[in-house]
Amino acid sequence: MSLSGCPHVAAFKKSKGTKPFRIIQAFFVSCSSVENVKRKARAGSCHVCQQCNQRLHACLTCVFFGCYTMGHIQDHARSTKHNLAVDMTHGTVFCVPCGDYVYDSEFEQISQEERLNCSKFHGSSVQGFSAWEATGYEIELLRRNPTRKKVSGSSTIGLRGLINLGNTCFMNCIVQALTHTPLLRDFFLSDKHHCENERSRDNCLVCEMTRVFQEFYSGIRSVHIPYRLLHLVWTHARHLAGYEQQDAHEFFIAALDVLHRHCKGHNGASGNNPNHCNCIIDQIFTGGLQSDVTCQACKGISTTVDPFWDISLDLGPSSSSNSAPLPVPIIVPTPLPDFSLDSNSSGSSTSSSSLHNGDSGLMSPPGFDDVPHSLDDCLRRFTRPEYLGSSAKIKCSVCQNYQESTKQLTMKTLPLVACFHLKRFEHSSRFRKKISTFISFPHELDMTPYMSTHRRANGLSHHPRSNRTTTSDNQYSLFAVVNHHGSLEAGHYTCYVRQHQDQWFKCDDALITKASVHDVLQSEGYLLFYHKRILEYE
Amino acid sequence: MQTTIMADYGDRKIKDAQMRASINQKLVETGEKERLKELLRNKLIESGWRDELKAHCKEVVRRKGLEHVTVDDLVAEITPKGRELVPDEVKRELLHRIRAFLAQQSNI
Ligand SMILES: [Zn+2]
Ligand SMILES: [Zn+2]
Ligand SMILES: [Zn+2]
Ligand SMILES: [Zn+2]
Ligand SMILES: [Zn+2]
Ligand SMILES: [Zn+2]
Numbered sequence: 001m002s003l004s005g006c007p008h009v010a011a012f013k014k015s016k017g018t019k020p021f022r023i024i025q026a027f028f029v030s031c032s033s034v035e036n037v038k039r040k041a042r043a044g045s046c047h048v049c050q051q052c053n054q055r056l057h058a059c060l061t062c063v064f065f066g067c068y069t070m071g072h073i074q075d076h077a078r079s080t081k082h083n084l085a086v087d088m089t090h091g092t093v094f095c096v097p098c099g100d101y102v103y104d105s106e107f108e109q110i111s112q113e114e115r116l117n118c119s120k121f122h123g124s125s126v127q128g129f130s131a132w133e134a135t136g137y138e139i140e141l142l143r144r145n146p147t148r149k150k151v152s153g154s155s156t157i158g159l160r161g162l163i164n165l166g167n168t169c170f171m172n173c174i175v176q177a178l179t180h181t182p183l184l185r186d187f188f189l190s191d192k193h194h195c196e197n198e199r200s201r202d203n204c205l206v207c208e209m210t211r212v213f214q215e216f217y218s219g220i221r222s223v224h225i226p227y228r229l230l231h232l233v234w235t236h237a238r239h240l241a242g243y244e245q246q247d248a249h250e251f252f253i254a255a256l257d258v259l260h261r262h263c264k265g266h267n268g269a270s271g272n273n274p275n276h277c278n279c280i281i282d283q284i285f286t287g288g289l290q291s292d293v294t295c296q297a298c299k300g301i302s303t304t305v306d307p308f309w310d311i312s313l314d315l316g317p318s319s320s321s322n323s324a325p326l327p328v329p330i331i332v333p334t335p336l337p338d339f340s341l342d343s344n345s346s347g348s349s350t351s352s353s354s355l356h357n358g359d360s361g362l363m364s365p366p367g368f369d370d371v372p373h374s375l376d377d378c379l380r381r382f383t384r385p386e387y388l389g390s391s392a393k394i395k396c397s398v399c400q401n402y403q404e405s406t407k408q409l410t411m412k413t414l415p416l417v418a419c420f421h422l423k424r425f426e427h428s429s430r431f432r433k434k435i436s437t438f439i440s441f442p443h444e445l446d447m448t449p450y451m452s453t454h455r456r457a458n459g460l461s462h463h464p465r466s467n468r469t470t471t472s473d474n475q476y477s478l479f480a481v482v483n484h485h486g487s488l489e490a491g492h493y494t495c496y497v498r499q500h501q502d503q504w505f506k507c508d509d510a511l512i513t514k515a516s517v518h519d520v521l522q523s524e525g526y527l528l529f530y531h532k533r534i535l536e537y538e
Numbered sequence: 539m540q541t542t543i544m545a546d547y548g549d550r551k552i553k554d555a556q557m558r559a560s561i562n563q564k565l566v567e568t569g570e571k572e573r574l575k576e577l578l579r580n581k582l583i584e585s586g587w588r589d590e591l592k593a594h595c596k597e598v599v600r601r602k603g604l605e606h607v608t609v610d611d612l613v614a615e616i617t618p619k620g621r622e623l624v625p626d627e628v629k630r631e632l633l634h635r636i637r638a639f640l641a642q643q644s645n646i
Binding site for chain 1: 555558559562563564566567569572573576584608609610
């Protein structure tokens with residue numbers, strides 16, 4: 001295999017130049033005009049055997065197409081002394097006398113150019129893939145740092161215990177979850193954060209996260225002491241300062257908020273997500289929650305979509321649930337039903353009749369037990385229509401009157417990473433308590449039933465799952481679970497994280513131990529982190 | 539009896555080839571083939587297929603020596619492995635796309 005051409009290519013270029021090659025590229029390999037595409041479609045078969053799928057090649061000297069597998073292009077070359085042929089799928093040059101493909105930098109350059117034109121012409125949203133080629137700077141870096149680390153399937157790189165700095169397990173478990181978020185890891189390890197202000201680097205949480213990621217993935221196995229991180233979060237989210245036990249969920253949201261703010265400079269209004277920010281945090285964590293308020297008088301629907309970073313799910317019986325949403329930067333409108341509308345404790349459907357006549361006779365009695373037992377139960381409850389009560393009249397945007405209404409929340413757009421917060425802590429003016437019920441959650445989660453497109457269409461029918469569409473886009477995999485142990489007053493946080501595809505580890509501050517999926521799924525989850533299984537290109 | 543079966547078989551083979559050619563023509567004409575290629579390329583890259591195959595190729599080249607290996611040798615050695623390593627999900631998605639495309643084409 002020669003990487004520097006061959007005498008035949010050199011001779012060809014000398015007598016005919018590169019033009020014939022470019023013409024074949026543009027006409028028959030990477031077409032970028034309607035005319036050429038048509039021509040290619042017509043010409044696409046072997047002149048000898050008429051077959052189209054036997055590695056078709058075009059003669060570089062005359063108009064001849066022959067297949068490689070059956071030897072028709074080789075026969076042509078030998079009988080005509082037309083030595084070179086172009087592979088019509090890949091655009092590479094085959095030299096018949098040499099018996100191999102030949103690489104020539106000029107030809108390579110041309111085929112790359114034509115390929116780019118082609119992908120533009122076909123309206124491809126993605127820049128055609130080209131392999132990474134090291135720049136001079138990168139070559140120099142590689143030379144100066146000769147140590148290479150290969151991450152194998154059994155490697156423990158990325159696992160590091162964290163010292164508890166006095167009740168800081170709430171932070172440690174979030175750091176573990178974040179450092180095991182695949183997209184975030186890729187972002188930080190590829191050094192994508194370019195700090196806006198040189199002087200404020202010490203003050204930038206994103207820079208500090210970069211250091212934390214480097215610490216985690218350095219291969220060093222001793223415990224890490226995250227004091228700088230803690231200090232930075234304290235300075236930027238003052239309500240978390242102090243050495244008393246804090247709420248891991250609150251810390252998670254605060255950390256995302258500070259990271260999002262410190263990404264400034266990369267934030268732009270151009271983001272595709274509902275938060276209209278294209279910082280890495282919003283790209284990964286932001287989803288859109290649709291709220292449909294239906295007027296009971298005219299049946300008109302007012303729709304709004306709000307960004308969210310996490311979904312807080314009620315665990316108590318819906319009739320007594322009375323908790324206020326946490327003061328988070330992005331407030332997820334938590335349904336606060338006065339009555340349960342759903343007399344169906346299996347929760348499989350919400351019948352439209354009971355909803356639409358708004359007759360309180362059809363309401364469940366107060367205290368009716370419909371506590372959720374699974375993440376699915378929680379999500380079904382979260383996305384079902386709720387009667388807002390006769391005292392909460394809302395001005396209808398359709399009939400312009402204050403009317404009784406129902407409200408339904410659904411997922412308009414899904415985030416790449418979905419964080420579910422099971423509201424185990426009930427804070428009210430009267431009491432504070434922890435709900436320790438076991439809530440089952442799956443390893444693989446399908447969000448399709450909770451999508452606006454799906455739920456709204458089916459929410460009013462009696463068969464919510466009948467025309468279910470299974471698209472792989474809405475499939476999620478579990479990758480981290482934060483657990484809270486003990487009581488409100490004397491509690492402790494630990495976290496399960498996934499390494500590679502299927503290995504689980506329990507992180508208990510400085511201690512890291514191997515765990516099974518079973519351990520994870522049987523645990524009393526507090527925060528559940530899922531990532532999308534398939535990423536679409538933007 | 540024997541001959542008619544053979545004739546049918548030969549007939550079908552010709553028809554299959556014609557069908558294949560006209561499907562290919564449609565795919566090229568509409569630009570769908572380019573889009574499918576791009577989709578496939580991206581899916582294979584993100585599934586790690588490309589990296590795995592590349593490592594395998596490097597191994598073959600190292601074993602035989604760069605001067606003694608032709609593209610044909612390489613193709614012959616890695617094709618079985620390459621086919622085997624394509625994730626089922628990728629195959630399924632591509633098949634789904636092709637079916638959907640053909641369903642739209644009334645005149646094949
Ligand atoms: Zn040659
Ligand atoms: Zn042929
Ligand atoms: Zn020729
Ligand atoms: Zn920074
Ligand atoms: Zn942002
Ligand atoms: Zn109205």
